[in-house]
Amino acid sequence: MAESVRMIDDAVKERLHNNLRTVREAMVWKLDGLGEYDIRRPLTWTGTNLLGLVKHLSFWEARYFGDVFGRPFPEPLPRWQDNEAGGPEMWASEEESREEIVGRYRRVWAHTDATIAALALDAPGRVEWWGQPEVRLFDIMIHMHGETARHAGHADILREQLDHATGRVAAYAEPSQDDAFWDAHRAKVERAAKAAEGA
Numbered sequence: 001m002a003e004s005v006r007m008i009d010d011a012v013k014e015r016l017h018n019n020l021r022t023v024r025e026a027m028v029w030k031l032d033g034l035g036e037y038d039i040r041r042p043l044t045w046t047g048t049n050l051l052g053l054v055k056h057l058s059f060w061e062a063r064y065f066g067d068v069f070g071r072p073f074p075e076p077l078p079r080w081q082d083n084e085a086g087g088p089e090m091w092a093s094e095e096e097s098r099e100e101i102v103g104r105y106r107r108v109w110a111h112t113d114a115t116i117a118a119l120a121l122d123a124p125g126r127v128e129w130w131g132q133p134e135v136r137l138f139d140i141m142i143h144m145h146g147e148t149a150r151h152a153g154h155a156d157i158l159r160e161q162l163d164h165a166t167g168r169v170a171a172y173a174e175p176s177q178d179d180a181f182w183d184a185h186r187a188k189v190e191r192a193a194k195a196a197e198g199a
Helices: 002-029 036-040 050-065 098-118 137-163 179-198
Strands: 124-126 134-136
Touching: 002 050, 002 098, 002 137, 036 050, 050 098, 050 137, 098 137, 124 137, 134 137
Parallel strands: none
Antiparallel strands: 124 134
16 A cells, blocks of 8 residues: 555656656747847836846746755745835846746756755645745645746747747747738637627
8 A cells, every 4th residue: 555655646746746847938039039028128017027027037936946845956045025016026137147047047946946846745834924834745746837837928928929929838839821811800809809898
């Protein structure tokens, strides 16, 4: 019985880990082929931008798979208590390079991967900034996958606004139709919206 539980735990852990790896790569791919201005410029009312999303995820993944399990990421991070709306965690200054931010994100991945490899799914951790701070590795893997996937969705929409590229990775980028196709599609969606409002 114990052996079958361990096998199930190992399978669950590997599946969650693979899903996290996939969505991380999608985040980085969203920067490919774009210039410095486009990866940094604010594309929403609150200033959301592609490089800022990567920077934000690097800090939080480092915290969740580092501090939470007593395995701090070996590079300086801003204090979690200092995270605030419009703070520097969500955008890149002109002094911060793409290579610096993406490089840190990849080093965080290696640190996270080592934490996941070293700990069992039920390994205890403590998230000081949560109302119920006692957690397990399983909880954090689910949480961080969800957080990364949510921001990958944001990144997908931002990238589509910039050059119409969508998808998870370059190899599986969704084929683009011509402008006339999408003009007609948007017009159809607009007609349905107006009809619904008038109904």
